[in-house]
């Protein structure tokens with residue numbers, strides 16, 4: 001059997017700035033630590049609610065807090081990290097590293113409602129250049145186009161890390177002895193699909209165009225699309241996006257009329273931007289509405305939300321035209 005490339009060799013071959021390699025190495029190691037807690041579950045006291053509510057007004061699970069602490073502690077101790085921000089923390093955390101070069105933003109535990117039912121969860125990480133070694137919140141509010149790396153880790157049947165530094169997308173599987181081995185060298189999203197992912201229970205709240213698009217899919221081969229569609233919804237964006245990276249599809253968490261001024265559910269800085277970087281690098285599209293690229297959205301608030309319509313390029317165009 002030929003030896004597989006590991007994450008360290010992949011990063012070395014990309015010839016990245018040394019600080020970025022170090023940041024990504026620390027983030028990947030933190031994901032291995034989070035995986036151990038996810039796998040321990042009830043045995044390590046990782047299930048259930050923490051009793052607190054986060055800045056998004058969500059009930060925090062114990063694992064949200066544990067994963068956040070693991071990533072925060074690891075990254076703040078990394079000398080090239082200038083600061084971190086997280087879905088689970090009210091404000092940004094500047095580090096006092098004089099050599100700080102990078103800002104790291106993360107969703108430490110994505111798919112929190114899956115924790116207690118032993119269904120897939122993940123971690124999402126976005127990396128930006130730090131304008132200064134003493135960053136303010138304004139320094140974090142950079143558009144997604146300025147990301148220098150994005151990754152997610154999926155704690156599923158296998159533990160996988162999927163990474164982009166702007167030169168395609170590579171996937172690594174965690175080996176039993178704890179190494180990230182490349183198993184997916186150049187991930188590409190097929191342009192066409194017959195599979196969509198959306199939380200159908202929100203249907204009555206969607207915009208008319210989303211209603212029309214999904215209705216067209218549901219009519220199947222006899223309807224305007226002329227083909228039968230399948231539906232999937234894991235309720236963890238990491239797992240839904242991973243499926244799209246593996247076999248195509250579209251994922252929607254669209255604007256809906258319940259909270260017109262707080263559009264969508266997903267967070268731009270911790271979910272929208274890093275996943276959009278990965279999806280675009282794999283040849284897919286990632287938009288707010290089928291048209292507007294999420295990576296071009298100018299952030300105005302750290303915890304701002306964004307509608308998400310992403311996946312197979314031709315299908316995202318269908319949604320734009322619906």
Ligand code: AHG
Pocket residue numbers: 058087107109110111112113199235236237238240253265
């Ligand atoms: P998080 O657990 O980080 O708060 O994110 C949950 C998100 C996302 O992962 C998923 O796609 C979506 O919420 C699921 O929402 P529903 O509960 O509405 O299905």
Ligand code: MN
Pocket residue numbers: 058087112
């Ligand atoms: Mn949450």
Ligand code: MN
Pocket residue numbers: 107109110111237271
């Ligand atoms: Mn999330």
Ligand code: MN
Pocket residue numbers: 064087107108109110111112
């Ligand atoms: Mn989360």
